Amino acid sequence: MARHLITSAIPYINGIKHLGNLVGSQLPADLYARYCRARGHEVLFLCATDEHGTPAELAAAKAGQPVAEYCAEMHAVQAKLAEGFRLSFDHFGRSSSPQNHRLTQAFAKSLDEAGLIREVSETQMYSPQDGRFLPDRYIEGTCPNCGFESARGDQCDNCTKQLDPVDLIEPRSTISGATNLEMRETKHLFLRQSAMKDDLEAWIDTKTDWPVLTTSIAKKWLNDGDGLQDRGITRDLDWGVPVQRDDAPWPGMEGKVFYVWFDAPIEYIACAQEWEEAGKGTDWARWWRTDKGADDVRYTQFMGKDNVPFHTLSFPATILGSGEPWKLVDYIKSFNYLNYEGGQFSTSRGRGVFMDQALEILPPDYWRWWLLSHAPESNDAEFTWENFQTSVNKDLADVLGNFASRVTKFCRSKFGEEVPAGGTFGDRERQLVADLSAKIAEYEAQMEAIEVRKAAAALRAAWVLGNEYLQEAAPWSTFKEDPETAAMQIRLGLNLIRLYAVISAPFIPDASAQLLGAMKAEGADWPSDLDSDLQALVPGHIFAVPDVTFRKIGDAEREDWQARFSGRR
């Protein structure tokens, strides 16, 4: 039995996430956490909302709410949706928690004492009308290169040239439209990542088993241009973790907060503290401090590719630089993007399906199955309604759901709603046990390697074996001359339902629970020896014919959804 610490990239507080966000981190993390638990491992699965930064302040202002109130509300909304998708976090925390404030400030002190923080004076665009410094992308103007009128301060969307906000002709605030922008001097703290480049690179070089996507992004940042750059870790904002050295003031930094990308990963640790304080567990340090028992923890992070630099470099720099015995990540699973019907999901244009809408349409298992079995692992992937409809109908309704239906209904009509007695396994049954054992071993291997699509394919193949067996055994025929053998065959069929429910639970937890409930086999263990596992339901055991496990998606509703989610939420 191993100990697994698992974290999903923490979703930004600003609004409801779409299915692309979901499949990029939270959902595969949940799959892995559920699998590890099912295998009897000790798991701590953490996630949180990322609540600081300019976008949160602006979203709150737009909603006419104080930012703290806005974040509290949105946290509740996201927590409810996470529950709706059956994301089994041990704790869903908040980066704005007191725990994270304390820990972030403590890290800052340690890093400062290690000589890894320097102060930098720089000038930034300030908008008196907005009363705030403007991040580059919140400034628009005419591109000096191509004349495009809506070029952003960081890059021109038209000619793709990278810009500095001061280069823009007639710059204006995208927040208020104000044009009276001025350059103001401001002082910030920088994390001296450049000083840690060699350590970070040596560490990354030991991670030969990481996905290419993960290491190639990390190496790019390490070696691009002049190498790894120091990064500003403070901002001129109100909402965030106040810049302090632990609990002492930081002269010259009054009124400033830490940059979200400094405090957000630290929330992974703070979240464990929140978990303990919420009474959900004990001894958070056992998961996070290698001097307090975390040495044997395997730590796996899940994230979309846009988050990779922060998890491979910035956060490790924070941890290594502190000189303290914090647990470093062991494996980083990163994902590409999910596109929507030939384009991108777009939060701003409301294109695609968002988490709340998805759950209004169909139960979570449908989405979990499709998203996970099409996870964007090797490439960007694409959601289309047609593909969704055929995959879900075929895999879930026909192959798995119908299997449970045909077995239980046949049994009810010939033997009643209890497991029938009689007969013994023959060659065909022994062959099935052998085939299933091999297939489940393959499934387990893929799950352990976190090869999500391949695991889904192996699981589906295990379901298919049941249908193949039934077709060959044909209990509806054997029943006529040899009811004993038919009883054995259908008893095996009933046990297959139980087995499928157990091994499918990480992907489709609701369906799994429904089937186990119908078979009166709640709490069934992960299979270890199929020969006996497939005789777990003994003659005389009572069961019920389950309701339709997965209904089919019809053409009309599919077309309806297709039209409804094409844009403008």
Add this chain to the structure above:
RNA sequence: GGGCCUGUAGCUCAAUUGGUUAGAGCAGAGCGCUCAUAACGCUUUGGUUGCGGGUUCGAGUCCUGCCGGGCCUACCA
């Protein structure tokens, strides 16, 4: 501009460190079954692996050029 990833059957994807006739699901065709959610099973059609060179006994895999798609490029998070 630079870097990385990618292009395999109509569609979505595989192909163990270069190694036999490139595989699977869906869709299509045919047959079978009748327990079941018109479900299931079997058989089968379908690929000059984006294009052109090269290395090799052997290339989907390695090198090179071109064409197409995507991502990142450090103050959005």
